[in-house]
Each structure stands twice: as C-alpha cells, then as structure tokens.
Amino acid sequence: MKDYQDYTSYFNGEWVPYSQVMVPPHDRGFEVADVVFDQGRTFNGVPFRLEDHISRLYRSLKYMRIDSGLSPQEMTEICQEAVQRNDHRRSEVGDFNINPFVTRGPSIEGPATVCVIVKPLAFYTFARFYIDGAHGVIVKTRSYSSDIMDPKVKHHSRANFVLAELEARDIDPDGLPIMLDLGGNITEGIGYNVFLVKDGVLKTPTDRNVLQGVSRKVVIEIAGNLGIPVSEEDLQPYDIYTADEVFFSRTSPRIVPLSKVDTRPIGGQFPGPITQHLLAAHSEMVGVDIVDQALHYAGIEA
Amino acid sequence: MKDYQDYTSYFNGEWVPYSQVMVPPHDRGFEVADVVFDQGRTFNGVPFRLEDHISRLYRSLKYMRIDSGLSPQEMTEICQEAVQRNDHRRSEVGDFNINPFVTRGPSIEGPATVCVIVKPLAFYTFARFYIDGAHGVIVKTRSYSSDIMDPKVKHHSRANFVLAELEARDIDPDGLPIMLDLGGNITEGIGYNVFLVKDGVLKTPTDRNVLQGVSRKVVIEIAGNLGIPVSEEDLQPYDIYTADEVFFSRTSPRIVPLSKVDTRPIGGQFPGPITQHLLAAHSEMVGVDIVDQALHYAGIEA
Amino acid sequence: MKDYQDYTSYFNGEWVPYSQVMVPPHDRGFEVADVVFDQGRTFNGVPFRLEDHISRLYRSLKYMRIDSGLSPQEMTEICQEAVQRNDHRRSEVGDFNINPFVTRGPSIEGPATVCVIVKPLAFYTFARFYIDGAHGVIVKTRSYSSDIMDPKVKHHSRANFVLAELEARDIDPDGLPIMLDLGGNITEGIGYNVFLVKDGVLKTPTDRNVLQGVSRKVVIEIAGNLGIPVSEEDLQPYDIYTADEVFFSRTSPRIVPLSKVDTRPIGGQFPGPITQHLLAAHSEMVGVDIVDQALHYAGIEA
Amino acid sequence: MKDYQDYTSYFNGEWVPYSQVMVPPHDRGFEVADVVFDQGRTFNGVPFRLEDHISRLYRSLKYMRIDSGLSPQEMTEICQEAVQRNDHRRSEVGDFNINPFVTRGPSIEGPATVCVIVKPLAFYTFARFYIDGAHGVIVKTRSYSSDIMDPKVKHHSRANFVLAELEARDIDPDGLPIMLDLGGNITEGIGYNVFLVKDGVLKTPTDRNVLQGVSRKVVIEIAGNLGIPVSEEDLQPYDIYTADEVFFSRTSPRIVPLSKVDTRPIGGQFPGPITQHLLAAHSEMVGVDIVDQALHYAGIEA
C-alpha cells in the first residue's frame, strides 16, 4: 500500500494530515455504522464526474436523514480543494481517489462528523486484471433488500460484504464476490456493478437493487455513443455463465474484465471485443490511457 | 452523559484513557463495519454473567472469521481487569458497562483491533421507564434475515437499526423501535429482546431471528424459577397489541416495562404483575434493587 | 334456508327485526370492509364459550382501532339478551348462531355501526358431513400474511376467501377450501381450522397464521382431557395427504370429518377413531348429541 | 359532506333515492366483501373516459366470476342515465362522481346486487393540495400480492387500506398512505397511483402490482403528448425521497402534488414544473380548469 498518512484531509472544518483523522468508538459512524460516503477519482488530477458523486452523497444523506451542515456546493469545493492540496504528490502516484464521508456524529442529534480524504489511486490492486482477467464468484450471502436497507444508499454498514469477500476466497483465492438479491437476481459486487455482453447486447441489472454507480452510468453512456444496445434487466447466474463477456464497472479501474466466474471460463477470447471497445472509448473520453496508466503505476510490463 | 473520557480502556494490548481510543477510517471496523462486540454490566462492581457475554463474543468472532489473537480466557481477564482499573469511579456512578469490541483491522488479513471499554451505566436513559413505561413502535424497516447477516451475531453493521430509531420517533417522540423480520414476525429492538405476557404465559420470539440475549436468557431462567410458563414462538404485532403485559430485556435496565405500543395502551394496569414479579426476583438474584438503583443514579424521586 | 327476517336483532342501540338491519353503501363496513365480527352458537339455547368469542371480538377491535362504544361486558349482555328475545323460536330450529359485528361507521372517526344478529343454526349445510365426510381442496389462492392483514383478526375483508371457495368447486363440486400461507404451509379454511391425526398425534397449524378459533381451542382442550397428544406445528399438503384422519373445527358443526382431500381418500376407515372419540366427548361436554341434533334438524335419517 | 341522500341511484333495476340504497348483512358484498366497483367523474356534467371505467369494471367481474346480469353496454347506459337524472343538481356542486358496484348477492349463486350511485364531487377533500401539497406517508402495512388477491381488481375487500390510513395519520395528521408490495416496491395509495419526476423523466410503478388507474393512463397519455419521457418500473422509497417531484393520480382531483413524504420535503420548488405542466395540459384536455374548479367549489380563495 502506498502510504498516505501525510496526505492532507478535510476533517470537521480543518485541514489535517490523514494520520490525524480518527473516529472515537462512540461516534455513531463507528458504533452503528451510521455513516454515508462516496468515492471518486481523478484523471490527470482532475476530479471525474464529481457532481455525480456529490449528488449521490446527498441522496444518501437525505435517505438517512443525516444533516452534514454543508451544502452540496460547499462539499464539492472541499473535495476540489482537497485534491489541490495534495496535487504535488500526484506525479509519484498517477492519480487520486476522493473519499468524502459523513457520520451522524456522537448522538442521534449530531453534530455530523464530516471528512474528505484524498489518497493515491491503488493501481496495484487491479492492474493485472486488464491482462489476465478478474475472477468472479457468485456468493451465497445475499445483498440487502430495500425494506432492510436500500442498496442505492452508499454507506459503511456492510457486514454482508465482508462475508461475501470471505466466501469468494473460499472458492477462488483471487475471487471477487458477486451478490444475489433475496430473489436470486444478480445485484452487484462490493463496490462495483456487473455487466455482461450476450449476442451483442450489453446487459446489467436495473438500479432497483444495486448502487447507482457513477461508473455504471458512464459505461452506459459510452455504449450509447458507440451504438451498442444496452438493456437494464433482472439477470441470474445463468446469464453470467453463458455470457460472451463479463466485466465490472468500478470507480478506480473503470472497467474490470472477467475471465472466469465460479470456475467456469467466460466466453471465447479474453478480453472480449466489446469490453475492449468500451475501455478504449473510455480512455479517449478521459484523455488517459486507462490500462497503460494502471500498468505503469503498478509496475507491470504490458 | 456522564463523561468517561478519562476512564481506563484496554486498546490493542495497552491500558489507555478512553480519550485515546480512536479508530482510523481505513480500519475495516469503520470502513465496512467489520467488527463484532458485546456489552455487559456490573452489579455492585461485579461483572454479571461475563462468561455468557464472552462466549457470545467468540461465537460472533467465529461466524465472522475474525481472529482476535486472544483466547476467551484472556479476554475475560482483560474485561475483569478493566473493571478493576475503573472501580474507584464506581461510587459516583453506581455501576459500569463493559464493552469489548474486535475489528478485523486495517486489512482482510488483520491484525485485529481489540478494545475493552468500561463506562458508567447510563441510568438516566431508562430509569423513568420503570415508572411511566417505555413506548414501543413497530417500525417498517425490517431486521436482517440470516442469509444476509445472521441476527445472532452482535456487530456494528446496523444501518437498519438507525432507520428504525428514526421511524420510531416519527410516531412517538419517545418511541423505541420493535422490528419485524421479512416474514412479518416480531424480532427484537435495537439492543433489546421483546417479551409479552398473555393469559399467564410469558412469550418471546425464538432465537432464530434475534440476538441470543444474555438478559433474555436470565429472564427465562427467572421465570422458570418462579414457575411462570415460557413459550419461545413466532409472534406478530397482533400478539403485542392484545398482550396483557409487554417488556424488553436489556443489559443495563434488565427489564423495561412498556405502557404503549403503536399508540395502543398495553393491558390493564401498569406495570403488569408478572413484569413486577420478574423484576423483583431479578433484583434478589443480583443483590441490587434494580429499580431503586436506577432512580437513585438518575436523580429521580420514586 | 330457514327464514329469519323476523328474528330480533340488536342494531345501534335498538331491538329491531332482522329485516330492518341494513347498511348504507357509504358505511365503511361496506365500502372498505372496515368491520370486525364474531360468530358463536348456543347449545340448548345457552351461548357456548361466549366469553371467548367476546374476548376475540375485542382483540379484533383493538387491532383495527375501532371503538364500538360498548364495554365487553355490555356486548356480552346484548348477545345474551338477543338470544333470550328469540328463544321462543328455538324449538323449531334446534339452536342459534350469535353474530355480533361492528363497522367503523360512515367515516374514519365513526361512530361505529354495532349489530348483534341471532339466527337459526344451519344444520342442513353440514349434517351430511358426519355420515359421508366433507371434501377438502387445497386451493391456489393464498391466505393473508400478517404484514398485509393479520389472520388472527376476524373481519369481512375476504375477497381471497371468495376466490378460494370458487377454486375448490372447480376441483370438486362439494369441495371446501383449505388455504396455504405464502410459505406453502397449511393455514385454515374459510371459517374453520384444520386438524389431522398421524400415528396417534393430533396436529394443527400454530396460531401464527390462522384465526384463533374458539372451536379449535375446545378441540385441543378435549384432546388434552382424553390424553391424546396434540402438536401445533407448521404443516404442508403432504401431511394432509398422508394423514390417518383429517377434520375441521368450526363453530356450528364443531368437528367436520373429511373423507377426501384433493381427490385423494384420507386414511383407512371413515370417520377415523380419534375424530369419533373427540366428537363423542364434545357432545358429552355440551350435553347435546352433536351429530344426532344435526341430522334431526337437517331432516336426515341417520 | 355535501348531502346526497336524495340523489337518484340505480339499484337492482330501479331508480330510487340514494337513501333507499341499503345492503342487508347477509349479502356477500357485506359479509365477505364479495363486491367489485368502479369510480369515475364528470367534467361539465359529461362522464370522462366512462368506457375505460366500464371496461375495468368488467375485467374485475371476470376475475371474480361475478355475473352482473348486464352487458357492458347496458351498464354504460345506466351510468349515463344516472348522471342525467341528477344533472339538475350540478350547478350547486360543480361535477359528479359515478360509482357503480356489483355484489355477488345473497349466495354464491347470486343474483348479483347491482347499483350505480351518482354523488357530488368532494372538492373540499383535496382542493387545498393544489396550494400546499399533500403529505405522503409510506406505511408498514403491505399491499396484496397477486397470489392473495390481484391488485388490478377494484373491490371493497380493503382491510389493509384501513390499516394504511390509520398508520399514515400516526406519522402525519394529514398523511396519505403510500403502500409497498411484499418485495418492498412502491405500489399505490388507497385509490390513487403514484408518480415521480427525476431528472426530467416521469416514473411510476408498472401495473403488475397496482390498480390499472384510468387517471394514471391519462397522465401517461398527456405526458406522451407533451414529450415528457415516461418509465414504468419498480420504484422504492429511495426514489420517492430523492425525487424532484411527486404526485398522485386520482379520479376526482386528477393530479395531487405532494410537498412532503415521510417528513422529508420533496424536491426544490412546489409544485414542480412538470406537475404544473401536466395539470395545465389536463385542464385543457377536459375543458375545465381543474384547480380553479376545485378551489371554487371548496370555497378556497386561490
């Protein structure tokens, strides 16, 4: 892990080194996971689709009835300033993640604990997937139904993600979990959305039971630009196993191609042509060769 | 709130003031609520049923596959020592809560963050319930089903508890939530189990869909000693509304009698005779008049 | 149908002939089935277990938050007086049904429409079942789950009972419906509970998903007196098909033995020995030969 | 309430004052809510989309297998005549509701009880919503699933609507209920459909789990004419809370804008621009200023 203890963070109105951002156990954010957050990234040091991340953060806040004490505009500016304050570190690390979070604070009346962390993008965690493909595992632990906790809210209350992560490793040491809802439909992974290609159509679960991924939205938008038909629909493991291509959309790597799911190889060639097409168009959109950047900063020879 | 910033806590092998117990945001205990805990109390400064709390904590750890690095025996001794180290504060506050927690730590391989907090028992939060009764509200947010996250595990991943708490207040400013499972059965509150009395029988949900409450077990044991028949069975809101008596079992207050649920008054007189009987026998069991102690330390004239 | 237009009914504080009991369409009892009721019977003109029926009626009222404007004691006395006022008709008809109902009235604030109807017991509708057995049909329409409408409340909002009745006739012109809950468990019929005997044990669904039948309670009590073991448990169609005996408990006939369910003959001999034993003990309990009375007033030669 | 006891109604083949329309308790329409109905309105005394209401009534009849004894054409003509017979009252009240209902009658073989009621449109119940907005409350009681009773049938068996109504008031004295299906999806209110606007798209639940509202269909049609994109999809409370605009479609008021749901204010300004646009286009379609008419007859200064 790239160390970022001395990166500058926003914390309850102050700018401090990350190492000074600490939460006491009686903060509800720790005690009952009463905390929402978001996670963005930069390209060439410029926050990408920051407005979408802030908008989703405020939807999460509204759902949970947490008052951050800041307007969306103020939060946006803090995120931008946080990137600026760390920009001198960018050449070493390539790009940044931007991670605002808001807890309800020490009591149900608040006041909220508000933090924005900027850290180096962890290319080493995903760069090899562009070459070898990631491995998906459809786990047995289920995702939340909306009458327990709406999956469209982005929060830290994720014990079931933990179980999913462990279960995926039981089956494949490199396994990344894919979760089902209580009705057996594909939902999402732990921080990424799922896409598949079948007979030329790009398919992904509806946003009924998944996080409304910003990267997911970008992929759909790019596909639209490329004339690739897109269908949001209920999908089941069968659809994954028999797909031509499968990939995840995720903030940092944007598109993670999969080579295997549940020990079954996916499709014919790897990576699939539509996945490659989307990745190329995405690189063009952001002015960064996404794969090259990842391999470079992860120290992998392409 | 009684201040306990200078109480002594165990934190990753050291004894520190509580004010120094802090969790960094990248600890999985904060980031994905990858943390289990337990909560006990003392009577006259002596931990009550500590072995049951430690045993449950280790069942939670086993379920979550978190390695605390400590044996149950070691954890027990730390809890006992933590009480000893704060015992000089007891005369001011009456009794203590004992709160061990274990996070998986900064990465999926750990090492665990282990902490034991001792703090003054918050009598003021519940003392008035012995006199006026608490108000229950059956909320719309549902509790976890076991294929999402087993409700028998005691953890911090409780966003749905937060929603429940807010919803209860929407209906009654003093409302304490009672949650249903996905099948519409009564489960538990946010840290307490639910009991009712109907035609002389004490009823409570089975431990299929609730935390295996230590206080719950004690109530069942006392009822057995008193010859009160007990039935663990699936219950629905109808059973609560039409009960003769309703109470919660909970670590600190032990037994919380309810006077209303969902704006409907419960039973005839308050508190009900069996509730009173159980409370009296419980006081006798622990050698402390539970109600008097609470009223005294909460500063309420009986 | 025995005519009872001139029987005396209680209606909103007055005693009138039944023919004058009429509900306007804007009464919520008609408009949205906002009405609860109960149904008892007499033996030798004496109301049987009237206190249990009144108690259940008031549980239904409490659940629905309808205020009848009468205390349980007053309601009991009205039921008794209603029987007295019609007792001169008893010799012709054998015994009576007692049917109180309470609607919320013309608006959500009431005032309630309160009525107690006494009518001749309809022996002709069930007398032949003691000889030939009734036919059960497990229908496809499901009973209410408690998060839609608790099945323990006795009310008129029974469109699904109507569907069940029609479906049973599709399969057997004499078919009486048995309904499943959403989980596939046996619940009840349309006004009767279901019992079966297997290897000497009397089994019936728990009262989680059925009306808390007064006759059901009496059957369990009689079985207890006779030393027949009783188990309240979740049952499925398999248990019915492979039972030794099956019967319904119901207010008027008390015990309705079944000879067939879903075109499968039940058990070996008809009626089964335990069913017969229970019926005999019931007759003794009430001082009326239940079968003889039914056959007599239905005009059937035994 | 405007009195309509002397309005003329059709009742089992005769024209009678409404005060003479009365249902005896043994009619299955009262006893087991074995009754279907519809509800339309006039504009300037002319029935609006009457053919759609009659068509839906006959779909309800077919589902329930009730034979009204009348052809759809005959039923249409009766509705039209009923309006004619009361047209001399229109100047006082503005416009009428038209409410046909059909019960199965006194036995499962019928004959049906058939009635058509015309009454003054109750502007006073909704006029203020155009100015202040209505308040929605997402209640805990769930709507019917189609294997219990299909929500597309329009009938009186609505005990769960009653519970919903009471629960909404528990949270907000002016609360109008919004119900979820058993899977946690938004369905409908008690007699109205739900719409929301998000990022310029008009969204409403599919007709899988709601009544096929005639007003709902009209709103979709108007939106189509105005070029507003419409999506019928599964929606959850999150979508309501984070919507830009929310409104109900309902027979009498046509479009009811909401200002709050579950204590959360909706969107930015009230009423929202698309809601206003739809209302204006609807007024134009029917040749009546819907808002002005309501305010006028409700005696409210705009």
Added chain:
Amino acid sequence: MKDYQDYTSYFNGEWVPYSQVMVPPHDRGFEVADVVFDQGRTFNGVPFRLEDHISRLYRSLKYMRIDSGLSPQEMTEICQEAVQRNDHRRSEVGDFNINPFVTRGPSIEGPATVCVIVKPLAFYTFARFYIDGAHGVIVKTRSYSSDIMDPKVKHHSRANFVLAELEARDIDPDGLPIMLDLGGNITEGIGYNVFLVKDGVLKTPTDRNVLQGVSRKVVIEIAGNLGIPVSEEDLQPYDIYTADEVFFSRTSPRIVPLSKVDTRPIGGQFPGPITQHLLAAHSEMVGVDIVDQALHYAGIEA
C-alpha cells in the same frame, strides 16, 4: 402413438435402433435427473433453427458443468445425420422431432451418456387445438426459482411438472398447466411458453423465469416482421383472464391457441385474429402449412 422402436438413434458413439437405447438405474441421468436435453423439429425433413437448439443445449451443459465430450459442431452434425438416417420414414409421418440428451453418466466424473433420438412428430396430440382451442389451467404447484434450479436450463428434473400436469387435469380433463413463479407471476407450461394479446400488444413473460424457448423467439421475430408490438413483462393470472387472445408457443405445434383458461372463456372470437396472423406468417416462413399438416397427419378433417 406412432411406433418408433426401429428408428435409428445415436447412442454413445454408435447408431442403434431406438429400442436399444436404455439407461441403467445407476446412471445419474436416472438416479438424480442429472441430465440436460433439447427438442427440435423438422419442416419438410429439414431441422428448423437447429443452431438455436444446439446453442441452448450447450448453455444447459455449461450451467450444469456436464462435459458431453462433443463440440457443438459435432453435436449438430450428429443431429443432422440422425435425421438423414430416418428420412425414409418421413413420408408416413410428416416430420420429425429431434431430441438430443446428455447425462453426466454413472459417476460425478462421468463419462457422459450422449444420445440423439429422432421420432415421428406427434401431430395427433395437438392438431385439434387449432380448431377447438386448448384449455389452460393455472396450477398451484410453482415453477423453480433460479436459486433452486434456473428455469432457463432444459433438464429432466421435473417432478413439479408432473404435479402441474395432474392438477390441471383435476380442473379440466383437457387442461394444460400454466405455472406461476414463487412471486405469483406467470411463467410457462411444461414445455411451452405463454403469450397473450391485449389491446393489440403481444405480451409474454420475460426470460427471467422461463425457458428461453426457440419457438418463443421465432414468434417474437415474426411479430416484429408483422409490426405487432411485443412486450416482455411480468404477467399475472389477471392478465390471462382478461386477455383478448392467449396462445402457447411450442416446438412441434409452434403456436397453440387457447379457448379457455381456468374455466373462463378467452376473448371474443376463436382463434383470435393476431394468433391467426402469426400462424399464417409462420407457415409461410417454414414453407409448410402448419395447421393443414397437423390435421392431415392426425387424420382430422379440417
């Protein structure tokens, strides 16, 4: 039944008379129904959409992780050769069914039992439906949910189809079952998909909970060619009962018009105009008058 004991089949690498195709009880295909299959037909002796059938067979194999030992191309050629080897029998019987199946074999490691059977098309089982209409019955036994066994896999493990078949006959001696999923949605029959027409739109369940029928796909394709709008959506019994037309798509008869469902007559005229239109266009597509051929070989005068 046309006898086909002497037709030539492919069986584990050899060409044998069908009478020699036999499975021992310890083959997993028999012991635990560990077997997938497909079913096609010829027109004028030419396999129709064979590639689609083979593709679906290989999707089934992939889902079940059965290794047939043959490539799709080899399997296709075997099917074609099987038809050729029996082509001399075609003039007697009109056309053929082609039925490949693959069991996992005697142990979990295989080797697979592979068979391709060609047999005469059983026109006599469906020809009369074109004239009188088939009768559908919505049965109470439910179809598999995808977390038990994905309905998109074509396999022999069909005990619930057996129950459905028996239940349909309970209601109508000619009844063909239509199954619901656990949520109460229409799925499919036992080897056929369900279509309905309402207000000019052709509707059929999505392929979430049904077999991805090859005939279903052809019907959708023909409708597209004819400009008939098609909607794949969740449907419930209400939609069937109130439809204008209902038909099944099925391999041998292609389109089976229904005249009744659950004792309710469907629509106005029989067969419906869109059903007729689709059948005519299908005949044209395959160069065979589908209805005439069926009547002819079934020996029915049109």
Added chain:
Amino acid sequence: MKDYQDYTSYFNGEWVPYSQVMVPPHDRGFEVADVVFDQGRTFNGVPFRLEDHISRLYRSLKYMRIDSGLSPQEMTEICQEAVQRNDHRRSEVGDFNINPFVTRGPSIEGPATVCVIVKPLAFYTFARFYIDGAHGVIVKTRSYSSDIMDPKVKHHSRANFVLAELEARDIDPDGLPIMLDLGGNITEGIGYNVFLVKDGVLKTPTDRNVLQGVSRKVVIEIAGNLGIPVSEEDLQPYDIYTADEVFFSRTSPRIVPLSKVDTRPIGGQFPGPITQHLLAAHSEMVGVDIVDQALHYAGIEA
C-alpha cells in the same frame, strides 16, 4: 465400486440380474423424473426398519399419485425376497442396501415400472469419516420449498442436489453439501439429515423442510433412550458454526461425524462425546459394531 451386475433384482414382476434392469428414455421416470424410491440397509443381512422405509415409499406414491400396482405388504415381501436371493453374496460384502423404485411408466396413465435392487453396502465411501470426520459445506443452491415439490417426498428429481454436490467440491474437495431452504434455514444434505449438539442438547431441523429420515428417527429414538434432550427447530448456519458437535444421519453409515463446516473446525475434540455415545448405542441396538464393520469392509486399519 463393488460390482453388482449379477445381483438379483426384482423388475416389473420378474427376477433378473441387475445388468438387465434398464429404463427406456420415454419412461417418465427418466423423461421427467416421475419416480419415487426408498433406500434401506441390512444389519447381519436382516433389513432394518423395513416397515418405515416401505411406509415412506407409499407416502411418496400417494403424494405423487403413482399407483405401483402392489400393496405395501407385497412390496415388503419383494424387498425381503430380494435380500434372500442375494444373501449368498453377503459374506464378501458385509451387508446390503435395498433400493425399491417406482416410476409412473411410459405415460401418465402408467403402468408403473417397479424395481427392487439389492446391492453391496458401499462402506468404502464413508468408513474414513468415523476417523477423520466428514467436511460439510453450506452451499448456495437452495432446497425445494413445499409449494414447488415437498421435500418430504423421496424422488429422483434432484437437479438441485447435483448443483449442491458440485458447489461443495468447489470449496472443499471432500465437501458434502448442506442445503438451506428459501428462508435461509438449514435443511438437509443430499440423502442425509443434519444434527448438531449445543450445550448438551441434540438439535435438528423440523421435518417441515426435510425428508422424514428413517435414520433421523432412529437417532432421535436412541437419544431419548439415553436421556439426551432433543429439539426439532429451525436452525441457521450460525448454529452449525458454533455447535459443539455436528453429524449427519444417513442410511448406510447411520451417523457421520463432521470435523469441519465451511472451513471452520467444529467444536473441541473429534468425534464429540455425544456423537460417540449415540454411535455406540446404535451399534448395540443393531447387534453390529457399525464403525468396525465399516472399517473392516473398507479395508481400513482402525
């Protein structure tokens, strides 16, 4: 595998070598798994609890409405004769399995295919479990709910057992599957029931959602004789992970102790004391040292 091709089997009224027992593909037992069966064993060549196996077989037949053409008494005698006819082989193999099955036959009207197979007991498949323990794996594929196919019926339609078997191996090469029902409760394995011991109490799922195992019943009976308290209740994975002992009951090995479930070691010592106690008492009951016999015939040194 011990070869048993020349063992004598009963097949449709005749005694033939097993190698001649073959099922044609169009037998419904193969085509749609329309077949029920049972599986017993001998001790010292004497069928054990044969009456219970035959009784269960006939319950399965009644549920499926298959007519075997034989009375239970005749079936019993055939099973006994089948053992007799092979008894000369017993000294080589130790003991036998007895496996009757009945398919509905070639058409829905039958006639049934009836077979009774006797084969050597496969000690080698389980003997090592007594020493090292078996490994359980809780799989993601779910068992049937009773509205799809009642799990109390013993049949061959087991595609989900196949998936479970493969999934268990994905996690542990020696993994034996444990399945959950749709509500997340433990059900059974693929041919065995699940027991656990916690705090001295023997627990097992109720027979609501599992096969009514004959071995299960024997274990409960033995526990009763030994004074070990037994509870049939809903259990979840938590209960397994935190149990003191876990074992399967199964026809051939009777009791299979587990040492691991889902990679978590079970309890303290292996095998657990209550498991050992039950095994010893079982050996005594049947007059065979169950463990010694298995080790001996499997060729394992104890």
